[in-house]
Amino acid sequence: MYTATATDTHGHDHEHAPTGIMRWIASTNHKDIGTLYLWFSLFMFFFAGTLAMMIRAELFQPGLQLFQPGFFNQLTTMHGLIMIFGAIMPALVGFANWQIPLMIGASDMAFPRMNNWSFWLLPAAGLLLISTFFVPGGSIGGGWTMYPPLFIQGGIGYDMAILSVHLMGISSIMGAINIITTVLNMRAPGMTLMKMPLFVWTWFITAFLLIAVMPVLACAITMLLTDRNFGTHFFDAAGGGDAVMYQHLFWFFGHPEVYIMILPAFGIISTIIPTFSRKPLFGYVSMVYAVASIAFLSFIVWAHHMFTTGMPVAGQLFFMYTTMLIAVPTGVKVFNWISTLWRGAITFETPMLFALAFVILFAIGGFSGLVLALVPVDIQLQDTYYVVAHFHYVLFSGSAMAIMGGVYYWLPKWTGHMYDERLGKIHFWLTAIAFNITFFPMHFLGLAGMPRRIPDYALQFADFNMIASIGGFLLGASQLLFLYTVVKCVRGGAPAPARPWDGADTLEWTLPSPAPYHSFVTPPLVK
Amino acid sequence: MQSPTQTHHTDVYYVPSSSIWPIVGSIALLTLAAGFVLYLGKVAAGPYVMGAGVAILATMLFGWFSTVIKESLAGKYSDQVDTSFRWGMAWFIFSEVAFFSGLFGALFYVRLITLPSLGHADLVWPNFEGVWPSAGPGLNKTITPVGAWGIPALNTLILLSSGATVTWAHWGLQKGRQAQLKLGLALTVLLGALFLGLQIHEYAEAAFSIRDGIFGALFYMLTGFHGFHVLLGTVMLTIILLRAMAGHFTPDRHFAFEAVAWYWHFVDVVWLLLFVFVYWI
Numbered sequence: 149m150y151t152a153t154a155t156d157t158h159g160h161d162h163e164h165a166p167t168g169i170m171r172w173i174a175s176t177n178h179k180d181i182g183t184l185y186l187w188f189s190l191f192m193f194f195f196a197g198t199l200a201m202m203i204r205a206e207l208f209q210p211g212l213q214l215f216q217p218g219f220f221n222q223l224t225t226m227h228g229l230i231m232i233f234g235a236i237m238p239a240l241v242g243f244a245n246w247q248i249p250l251m252i253g254a255s256d257m258a259f260p261r262m263n264n265w266s267f268w269l270l271p272a273a274g275l276l277l278i279s280t281f282f283v284p285g286g287s288i289g290g291g292w293t294m295y296p297p298l299f300i301q302g303g304i305g306y307d308m309a310i311l312s313v314h315l316m317g318i319s320s321i322m323g324a325i326n327i328i329t330t331v332l333n334m335r336a337p338g339m340t341l342m343k344m345p346l347f348v349w350t351w352f353i354t355a356f357l358l359i360a361v362m363p364v365l366a367c368a369i370t371m372l373l374t375d376r377n378f379g380t381h382f383f384d385a386a387g388g389g390d391a392v393m394y395q396h397l398f399w400f401f402g403h404p405e406v407y408i409m410i411l412p413a414f415g416i417i418s419t420i421i422p423t424f425s426r427k428p429l430f431g432y433v434s435m436v437y438a439v440a441s442i443a444f445l446s447f448i449v450w451a452h453h454m455f456t457t458g459m460p461v462a463g464q465l466f467f468m469y470t471t472m473l474i475a476v477p478t479g480v481k482v483f484n485w486i487s488t489l490w491r492g493a494i495t496f497e498t499p500m501l502f503a504l505a506f507v508i509l510f511a512i513g514g515f516s517g518l519v520l521a522l523v524p525v526d527i528q529l530q531d532t533y534y535v536v537a538h539f540h541y542v543l544f545s546g547s548a549m550a551i552m553g554g555v556y557y558w559l560p561k562w563t564g565h566m567y568d569e570r571l572g573k574i575h576f577w578l579t580a581i582a583f584n585i586t587f588f589p590m591h592f593l594g595l596a597g598m599p600r601r602i603p604d605y606a607l608q609f610a611d612f613n614m615i616a617s618i619g620g621f622l623l624g625a626s627q628l629l630f631l632y633t634v635v636k637c638v639r640g641g642a643p644a645p646a647r648p649w650d651g652a653d654t655l656e657w658t659l660p661s662p663a664p665y666h667s668f669v670t671p672p673l674v675k
Numbered sequence: 676m677q678s679p680t681q682t683h684h685t686d687v688y689y690v691p692s693s694s695i696w697p698i699v700g701s702i703a704l705l706t707l708a709a710g711f712v713l714y715l716g717k718v719a720a721g722p723y724v725m726g727a728g729v730a731i732l733a734t735m736l737f738g739w740f741s742t743v744i745k746e747s748l749a750g751k752y753s754d755q756v757d758t759s760f761r762w763g764m765a766w767f768i769f770s771e772v773a774f775f776s777g778l779f780g781a782l783f784y785v786r787l788i789t790l791p792s793l794g795h796a797d798l799v800w801p802n803f804e805g806v807w808p809s810a811g812p813g814l815n816k817t818i819t820p821v822g823a824w825g826i827p828a829l830n831t832l833i834l835l836s837s838g839a840t841v842t843w844a845h846w847g848l849q850k851g852r853q854a855q856l857k858l859g860l861a862l863t864v865l866l867g868a869l870f871l872g873l874q875i876h877e878y879a880e881a882a883f884s885i886r887d888g889i890f891g892a893l894f895y896m897l898t899g900f901h902g903f904h905v906l907l908g909t910v911m912l913t914i915i916l917l918r919a920m921a922g923h924f925t926p927d928r929h930f931a932f933e934a935v936a937w938y939w940h941f942v943d944v945v946w947l948l949l950f951v952f953v954y955w956i
Contacts, residue, residue, distance in 0.1 A: 166693060174693035256690045258759040261739070265697035272705035276712075304716045311708040318704075321770050329762040333755060334688070359770045367777030374896070377715055379886035382781065382896075386813025388889035390789040397777060669687055 176260035185242030192234030199227040204620035220603035221289030228292030240412040250656035253336025253672045258329040266323040273315035280305035296383035317362045324358035338674035350415030361401040368397035399450035407446045413550035424500035425492025426651035431484040438477035456530045464523045471521035498572030502553025513541025534594025560644030564662035567637035578626035585619025686753035696739040703731035764934040810888025819882045823954040837866035860916040867909035911935045
């Protein structure tokens, strides 16, 4: 389907990119900064993925094989924290940087210098976080949720992790302010809000969520820091404090946070599926309202993470029902994607394969989420591998696979080369199959009662764990093919036409490939 | 669906060329964090490293804002850029609202849920009342809170007056009365400094410390972060005063002034909530 369409007619200011290291360190260009975000997230993806491989190696057989339990806790904690703050979120911000200005016809982000700062805080935070492995007492082992009292008891690495999360939070807030301002103020003439591509809508709403909840996380972890070092009693009942209060503060951030990681992924999927179905997105307006509804609901469901912590029955019922309500707008989205496919002229290029797998696998993750929303069931399943299976279905086959699909989709625009379609498809099938081998058995393990975050397990769990580990190693190795395919595409390949996908109709495809260093310096008029 | 055609706008959105200040800012915050970690680890060099971090941060802020001011005075910012600054500042203040909401959320949670439930935990702490203000059941401390109608009431009056003076200064700026602008700003800075002085005095006189249970923790966390914001606001107002004296503002272009004024009003509102829920009831 690579039909070249002669498009670029813009008399752009063809100023060339600055050269040398300062191009990247001092950049104010949304494309360069987007690229930095994406490479950073890929590095962190491999780092945290390596930790996951170590976890699966330990769990390959029952008994303590490789690591002491304390170090195992550090592996699970750091895997979670880095995947969330280092891999998924920066990757999505990378997409926002590259795509939002191109999709709304803006010359750049609203605050180009602050954009640079948002990125360059991340390597600083990553350095601080990863170096916790090398300090006395080791890295953090309290779980990525950083619950007290465990998190108050660890060594200096815990303080470093708190400060690192502070830096990442500052980065996120600045990035979100930048995105929200860009969407509100930088749209080309005629690009009304309800004409914006859905990817832009999802990021607009995500940015709002970020600004609303990252400061609450900052509150919670600042209290941890003072409880640890300055003698406060926020989370200590003897002083009138409350460890449960931490959980409320954390999950008031934490639940919107999971939508922060999935809404832009919805946006990517809502871009890819219409393109390869060669039909406009079905139910655009209802998609916008669905995203807004999910964002609203995300603020009133947080305590479903705390059903076993203890709360009044009225509270359990409230949070159970609000959680189940989320299935309604999410269902609207899934049905709209399916309706978009209906009678479409569908082709199955790599991005489309990832998008279709997303719809199916994310729906599985959504359904297991509904199971967990039921209070009596959740009390059984809390902290078991069922939960691990659930959130990997929404975070890996949800966010991460949407990111991969989006990378293949926009690589031609970013690099000016077509990626290797054969390698892309192999990568997709390896990933999709290995993912399910890894995580599907975890549903059974969880239902049978295997607790998470424990390096050892009872003998009856051995078979499923070995299967999951084999799948995990395959999943990890498959991502090396992803790296190879991306690098190969960056370095060369068939020249990409301006619009390699003939169903694509957003503004970035009116630009040549690769997109010029400065694009839409004078905004296009959108009809 | 979307067919772009070229239009010709006279003013192009200003995209600055590359800048070193963001990376300097990142180095500053990393240095500050590393110094803080060393300090917590009781390494003697810690405070010095933190000092270096603050110095680099100050250099960065000075350099970055100097650049922005120069660009602004050179007329590089179109109305659209001005609108971006307005949105940016508004959303920044919204993030601050979210931050203080978290702190107030903790206050209400402790007062309405934690303390009553600890009061009912008769098996563990049979004699604990669970009534605010409290240092908790296990510390054996009685809290004598700061009375609302002494210094806190005076501080309320001071901050409300400072909100009035900064608005008066704004009127002066809009009507081209530079003397009124400068006098209003100077008065606002003075009132801010007075507030901070009284706050420090109140801390010094207080009969409890941050270590004295949940009341001490919440009291110092809430008033401390607010006081820090007043400090930042006062510094920013001072800079705006200096810029006003240098003649940087015209009646129709002075967003820097307005941004700081918005911030100042926000800090004012937070104080009113603090006065009611921490000092008064």
